[in-house]
Amino acid sequence: MANLKDLRNRIKSVQSTKKITSAMKMIAAAKLKKAQNAAEASRPYAAEMGRIMSDLVSKQTASDTTPKLLSGTGYEQKHLVVVLTSNRGLCGGFNTSVTREVKKFIATQEAQQKNVTILMVGKKGIDLFKQDHGHRLVGKHISITTPRFFNAEAIANDIIERFEKGEFDVCTIAYNKFISTLSQEPTLKQIIPFKGTVSDTGKKKQEKKTSLESIYEYEPSQEAVLARLLPRNLKVQIFSALLESAASEHGSRMAAMDGATRNAEDLIGNLNLTYNRTRQAYITSELIEIISGAEAL
Numbered sequence: 001m002a003n004l005k006d007l008r009n010r011i012k013s014v015q016s017t018k019k020i021t022s023a024m025k026m027i028a029a030a031k032l033k034k035a036q037n038a039a040e041a042s043r044p045y046a047a048e049m050g051r052i053m054s055d056l057v058s059k060q061t062a063s064d065t066t067p068k069l070l071s072g073t074g075y076e077q078k079h080l081v082v083v084l085t086s087n088r089g090l091c092g093g094f095n096t097s098v099t100r101e102v103k104k105f106i107a108t109q110e111a112q113q114k115n116v117t118i119l120m121v122g123k124k125g126i127d128l129f130k131q132d133h134g135h136r137l138v139g140k141h142i143s144i145t146t147p148r149f150f151n152a153e154a155i156a157n158d159i160i161e162r163f164e165k166g167e168f169d170v171c172t173i174a175y176n177k178f179i180s181t182l183s184q185e186p187t188l189k190q191i192i193p194f195k196g197t198v199s200d201t202g203k204k205k206q207e208k209k210t211s212l213e214s215i216y217e218y219e220p221s222q223e224a225v226l227a228r229l230l231p232r233n234l235k236v237q238i239f240s241a242l243l244e245s246a247a248s249e250h251g252s253r254m255a256a257m258d259g260a261t262r263n264a265e266d267l268i269g270n271l272n273l274t275y276n277r278t279r280q281a282y283i284t285s286e287l288i289e290i291i292s293g294a295e296a297l
Contacts, residue, residue: 039244046236067230070194080138082171086249094176173189194230
């Protein structure tokens with residue numbers, strides 16, 4: 001029979017845990033709103049940047065002066081994957097979902113005899129990769145709390161520097177795209193060399209193109225504008241991914257803490273039921289002993 005004191009202590013412990021998870025849920029909900037607004041606000045700008053880039057690339061002819069960020073190295077042997085994860089835990093399957101997709105990507109590239117290295121953003125990703133793929137980690141950015149554009153600039157500059165040193169041929173960014181509070185989509189997107197892909201928002205705008213666009217002119221030249229926009233576009237795409245990842249993290253944490261709070265409530269109910277039944281059994285046992293003693297007299 002369970003000890004009443006132990007049951008009381010366990011009930012108090014679960015109640016304390018419930019208070020913590022409930023508070024974390026409310027904090028995550030408040031942060032989610034801001035992060036969601038930021039992510040949604042960044043999408044039109046990133047989409048329009050992609051559309052402009054695609055328009056410039058479509059008019060570009062291959063030459064020796066073509067920026068390497070566009071033309072690439074001519075090879076696809078060495079891959080760099082930039083993985084966006086969280087610095088904190090207690091966020092459900094947020095980190096495992098994106099790392100699972102990256103591991104699948106690594107397996108696919110390895111099957112083709114290609115080399116894959118990882119640039120990690122977030123502390124939790126390091127823990128998830130260090131056992132099986134620790135030798136692939138070539139760098140990390142773990143000081144990001146709330147994404148700012150200068151964070152994206154720092155990551156982009158790191159990537160460009162590695163690219164210019166010849167450390168990789170293709171760069172892919174892996175992150176969780178925010179769909180809704182309960183849904184995040186692990187996404188892998190090539191960012192170097194620029195592929196000229198356009199998002200759904202950008203495609204809708206392209207469908208509205210008219211012949212008037214043929215009069216557009218770029219000063220001082222298309223090549224010069226493209227050379228300036230390629231690094232800028234890289235920073236914008238990384239910043240957009242950081243915002244999407246942050247919103248996904250807060251959404252996943254809110255859902256996880258909500259589930260933990262509900263489980264705590266159920267556990268408290270079951271423990272209270274067990275406590276009352278045990279207490280009743282103790283009382284019944286004592287009454288039987290008293291009655292038996294009285295009858296013996």
